[in-house]
Amino acid sequence: MKFYNREKELNYLKTYVQLEPNAILFVYGPKSSGKTTVMLRVIKELENSNIVFFYYDLRRYATPTIEEFLEIFFEESDKKYLLNKLEINLKIFKFGVEKKFDFNNIKLNNIFNKIYEGIEAVIKDGKKPILIIDELQKLKNIYFNGGKSLLNELFNLFVHLTKVRHLCHVICLTSDTLFIEEIYRNSTLKNASEYYLIDWLEKETIKKILKEEGFSEEEVNYASNYLSLPYEITQLINNKKLGLSVEETIKQWINIEKDGLMYLLKSNKDRKENLLKILSKFNNKIKVSIDNFEDEIFDDVKFLIENEILFYDVINGIIKPTSIIEWWAIKEVLK
Numbered sequence: 001m002k003f004y005n006r007e008k009e010l011n012y013l014k015t016y017v018q019l020e021p022n023a024i025l026f027v028y029g030p031k032s033s034g035k036t037t038v039m040l041r042v043i044k045e046l047e048n049s050n051i052v053f054f055y056y057d058l059r060r061y062a063t064p065t066i067e068e069f070l071e072i073f074f075e076e077s078d079k080k081y082l083l084n085k086l087e088i089n090l091k092i093f094k095f096g097v098e099k100k101f102d103f104n105n106i107k108l109n110n111i112f113n114k115i116y117e118g119i120e121a122v123i124k125d126g127k128k129p130i131l132i133i134d135e136l137q138k139l140k141n142i143y144f145n146g147g148k149s150l151l152n153e154l155f156n157l158f159v160h161l162t163k164v165r166h167l168c169h170v171i172c173l174t175s176d177t178l179f180i181e182e183i184y185r186n187s188t189l190k191n192a193s194e195y196y197l198i199d200w201l202e203k204e205t206i207k208k209i210l211k212e213e214g215f216s217e218e219e220v221n222y223a224s225n226y227l228s229l230p231y232e233i234t235q236l237i238n239n240k241k242l243g244l245s246v247e248e249t250i251k252q253w254i255n256i257e258k259d260g261l262m263y264l265l266k267s268n269k270d271r272k273e274n275l276l277k278i279l280s281k282f283n284n285k286i287k288v289s290i291d292n293f294e295d296e297i298f299d300d301v302k303f304l305i306e307n308e309i310l311f312y313d314v315i316n317g318i319i320k321p322t323s324i325i326e327w328w329a330i331k332e333v334l335k
């Protein structure tokens with residue numbers, strides 16, 4: 001698979017992981033902007049360094065149960081940390097436990113001690129541990145006996161590992177921007193969290209890539225008004241090979257998004273008026289400041305964010321469509 005650009009993001013993350021841990025890093029951005037891809041690239045490029053990456057991808061799982069969470073994070077072993085054998089092309093690690101947790105008698109503290117011991121063992125071996133959790137919001141609804149939220153307790157542990165003891169970087173990735181908003185307002189994480197946006201590709205970058213991929217000047221100019229996500233470039237190239245013109249492909253994409261949006265409006269008649277009012281703010285503008293959305297309609301804004309029509313960048317205080325194709329689809333619907 002080809003990997004396009006993202007020099008700036010790669011350099012940021014590669015430098016970041018070498019600095020002393022001081023806060024939890026939240027990497028966020030529109031869905032499919034390439035967060036996972038960039039993170040895995042960082043791990044690959046640093047595979048011969050002294051860093052031990054614990055990388056967990058929760059995207060593969062439906063909302064996990066507590067048992068599944070433990071299966072994902074830990075492996076039975078007499079070592080405190082060990083190579084994840086299921087990953088063939090990447091050197092990533094899991095925490096070790098002597099024997100499987102007894103689910104009936106499990107305490108949060110036991111779990112946290114295991115994580116802590118794993119991290120200390122890495123440091124003792126003269127290496128640097130880094131904990132990365134991809135699509136961390138999937139842990140949101142896991143509760144322990146006694147009602148403690150796993151995620152909240154994990155945040156306490158993460159603050160301890162980073163801000164308090166500077167033992168280990170913790171990097172959390174998510175596409176769920178309403179989750180980022182919760183995090184941003186969470187008091188445990190105040191002054192203990194940092195944010196990094198992996199956004200759409202820039203127009204000039206897209207033009208450069210398309211040119212290198214052999215598209216004509218006319219095609220490049222046309223496509224650069226519509227493309228924003230890396231996988232769209234790959235698909236445009238494939239479709240061209242399959243005999244579909246740039247224009248045809250893009251028209252199809254806009255139509256698909258337009259149909260999806262029309263269906264959403266049709267099946268939510270009670271809020272349709274508000275939804276259209278919100279969408280109309282994007283008719284002439286691709287980015288709208290959060291101050292332009294009145295309180296009365298904010299639930300409907302959230303609805304559009306949950307349905308991945310809009311992307312909410314709480315850190316910069318703006319809302320925009322999830323992609324430029326989505327923007328054109330919104331404009332079609334408003335016609």
Ligand SMILES: Nc1ncnc2c1ncn2[C@@H]1O[C@H](COP(=O)(O)OP(=O)(O)O)[C@@H](O)[C@H]1O
Nearest residue numbers: 002003004006031032033034035036037230231
């Ligand atoms: N820099 C890139 N170059 C080429 N393809 C990419 C790049 N970044 C992402 N992709 C592709 O785009 C799709 C979505 O990327 P992914 O990393 O899963 O996004 P996210 O984690 O932000 O949702 C994947 O098919 C991936 O292979």
Ligand SMILES: [Mg+2]
Nearest residue numbers: 035036059134
């Ligand atoms: Mg991802």
